[in-house]
Amino acid sequence: xxxxxxxxxxxxxxxxxxxxxxxxxxxxxxxxxxxxxxxxxxxxxxxxxxxxxxxxxxxxxxxxxxxxxxxxxxxxxxxxxxxxxxxxxxxxxxxxxxxxxxxxxxxxxxxxxxxxxxxxxxxxxxxxxxxxxxxxxxxxxxxxxxxxxxxxxxxxxxxxxxxxxxxxxxxxxxxxxx
Ligand SMILES: Cc1cc2nc3c(=O)[nH]c(=O)nc-3n(C[C@H](O)[C@H](O)[C@H](O)COP(=O)(O)O)c2cc1C
Numbered sequence: 001x002x003x004x005x006x007x008x009x010x011x012x013x014x015x016x017x018x019x020x021x022x023x024x025x026x027x028x029x030x031x032x033x034x035x036x037x038x039x040x041x042x043x044x045x046x047x048x049x050x051x052x053x054x055x056x057x058x059x060x061x062x063x064x065x066x067x068x069x070x071x072x073x074x075x076x077x078x079x080x081x082x083x084x085x086x087x088x089x090x091x092x093x094x095x096x097x098x099x100x101x102x103x104x105x106x107x108x109x110x111x112x113x114x115x116x117x118x119x120x121x122x123x124x125x126x127x128x129x130x131x132x133x134x135x136x137x138x139x140x141x142x143x144x145x146x147x148x149x150x151x152x153x154x155x156x157x158x159x160x161x162x163x164x165x166x167x168x169x170x171x172x173x174x175x176x177x178x
Contacts, residue, residue: 006107011039013079018078073176111142140173
């Protein structure tokens with residue numbers, strides 16, 4: 001049976017460059033069923049313990065969790081906002097972390113980040129690899145793409161060194177998937 005890969009940009013921007021990068025990575029996979037998710041479809045009240053006590057965990061959080069459960073692997077590319085996760089992602093992360101301890105079900109994960117600037121979202125990528133890696137030992141690959149406007153075109157990653165690094169990391173993810 002085909003492996004199922006859940007992929008998304010951890011951003012709620014309609015023109016998200018991280019969604020573009022996550023989509024690009026997912027499209028490199030062969031013989032795989034890709035589930036590309038838009039975080040705008042998972043907008044929930046800003047997490048608070050009071051909301052949780054008053055209204056419970058929103059249905060959308062359970063639906064997002066179900067996507068993770070049904071996946072055999074996950075690709076995420078993180079938008080960096082003030083050195084950290086976008087609010088859109090952090091809110092989903094907070095809500096789903098309240099459902100049960102096991103957030104990612106041990107799925108192999110390829111974590112990436114890109115930004116218009118030369119640091120390529122390295123801060124948020126480190127944060128994500130550290131944090132998600134604590135609860136899921138299967139964060140098998142990571143990649144940061146600096147200066148998205150310069151290094152990415154409709155043909156993909158244009159800088160040969162970065163393209164090669166991406167390929168190597170993608171291969172680690174593919175091996176973990178099989
Ligand atoms: C509130 C805000 C904070 C940002 N902070 C950072 C930052 O800390 N580092 C960075 O490289 N880019 C930062 N940016 C620029 C984002 O990297 C840029 O908007 C990028 O396109 C976000 O990814 P996305 O298109 O996938 O949403 C910030 C943008 C916004 C709107």
